[in-house]
Amino acid sequence: MRIVVTYDVNTIEAEGQKRLRKVAKICEKYGIRVQNSTFEVDVDNATFNFMKHQLKMVIEDTLDSIRFYKLGNNWENRIEKMGKNTTLDIAEPLIF
Numbered sequence: 001m002r003i004v005v006t007y008d009v010n011t012i013e014a015e016g017q018k019r020l021r022k023v024a025k026i027c028e029k030y031g032i033r034v035q036n037s038t039f040e041v042d043v044d045n046a047t048f049n050f051m052k053h054q055l056k057m058v059i060e061d062t063l064d065s066i067r068f069y070k071l072g073n074n075w076e077n078r079i080e081k082m083g084k085n086t087t088l089d090i091a092e093p094l095i096f
Contacts, residue, residue, distance in 0.1 A: 001042070001043065001044070001045075001048070001070060001071070001072050001073050002041070002071040002072065002073070003040070003042075003043065003048065003068055003071065004034075004038065004039070004040055004068070004069040004071065005027055005031070005038070005039045005040075005041060005066065005067070005069075006037055006038045006039075006066070006067045006069070007023050007027075007037050007055075007059075007064070007065065007066040007067070008037065008066075009037075009059065009063075009064045010060070010063035010064055015060075016060075016063065019059060019060065019064060023055060023058055023059065023064075023066070026051065026054050026055055026058065027039040027041070027051075027055075030043055030047070030051050031043075048068075052068070
């Protein structure tokens, strides 16, 4: 299923900047960054639950937030884009 993950990590203190980097690294393992704090990921339920667990272990509940938007398996008609599109399609193979 396709999921959009967005996050807002409080970076006023140095610890927040470390959490921000850790959250981004976890999201990069599962998907592709489409905006600064937004990722699109394709995962099954078990992988999604594991990813959420990893993120939960990193964030500070009183300072940070993460949102998950479940687009499902038929996501193609649910995403519209305007302007610059420099992201890769995570469903396509990467060939360099």
